Amino acid sequence: MKSFKTSLVLAALAATMQMSAVSAQTAGPKIAVQAITQVTANMPQYSAVDQPLLRDGMAKATNGRVQVTLAAWPERNVNGPEVLRLVRSGQVDIAAAPLTTVSGDVPMLDGIDLAGMNSDINQARKVADAMKPVANKELERLGIKLVATYPFSGQMLFCRKPIASLADLKGMKVRINGPSSGDLVKAMGGQPVSLAFGEVYTALERGTVDCGITGSGSGNSVKWPEVTTHLYAMPLSWSTSGYFVNLAWWNKLDPAVRAEFEKTFAAIEDAQWKLGVESTADGVACNVGRADGCKLATLVKKPMIEVKPQPNEALAVKKDLTETVLPAWVKRCGDRCGTVYNEVIAPITGIKYVAGK
Structure with a gap:
């Protein structure tokens, strides 16, 4: 009985505290x-x-x-x-x-x-x-x-020209979504182009750029599949x-x-x-015409061609990250950023930054 009474007292106290919190939020x-x-x-x-x-x-x-x-x-x-x-x-x-x-x-x-x-x-x-x-x-x-x-959604390549692998980006003009994606595109032999998100549809339509990087769902929401034909379905970032x-x-x-x-x-x-x-999965499905997997974005009328990554491409991207992307960021950010990366991020990614690379 004593234990039961104690429980009642504690419950009443908790309720009072909750009511006080709500009162504080709503008063004033x-x-x-x-x-x-x-x-x-x-x-x-x-x-x-x-x-x-x-x-x-x-x-x-x-x-x-x-x-x-x-x-x-x-x-x-x-x-x-x-x-x-x-x-x-x-x-x-x-x-x-x-x-x-x-x-x-x-x-x-x-x-x-x-x-x-x-x-x-x-x-x-x-x-x-x-x-x-x-x-x-x-x-x-x-x-x-x-x-x-x-x-x-996973940041992917939407291209108006046929591509079968990342090697096909060589010489292509690619709209990037930030400095590090520019470094990655450059490492792949492409030409990075900086454009505001709202300007990319027209640039793709006119051929000012050959590809653009954005989320599988984000690209769908602004109708990039209308002006592109190939979707390289490997997330390069998020x-x-x-x-x-x-x-x-x-x-x-x-x-x-x-x-x-x-x-x-x-x-x-x-x-x-x-x-x-x-x-991410929904955007790919909607862009390539898989109706059963398209619930969030819009199923396109003219499906894109889904390009799946080659078996060795993940390793190639990791190499570009280690040798080009990471050092370029540290150069922009300063030596302290390299130290922070190794202390905080490297234990998660398994990739260390080595100064001088």
């Missing part, structure tokens, strides 16, 4: 939050995660106290590289972008998802998790905090991305509200990484 003035997240609004990363969990979820969890005004990049004329500056200046409270896209401001970020480094999405998450504290040491000097990471917040704004939040944001971003992070797995 309204909090208006500006957030800019995905490249387009028709991606599942936006419609299936950001809208229900960040925009609607925060409003529900705080009984309407927190109102998140959510927008995709085009709605605010955002191209990507300026995302950290928007957060730093306080023009937005929360923003999301691929780490490589904003690595011009913080080169350390690019090391989290170097082209050719993470062929497996589970490894990509392990690297992102391990590097988050390191990234935040860099970002906090700018008044920014990385609160969650997430991937897109476009690992981050949700960033203005640190001063974050620290000034009511502690209970900040705790709710932390809980929400943890849920978003898990949902987005799960979606990365699903959308």
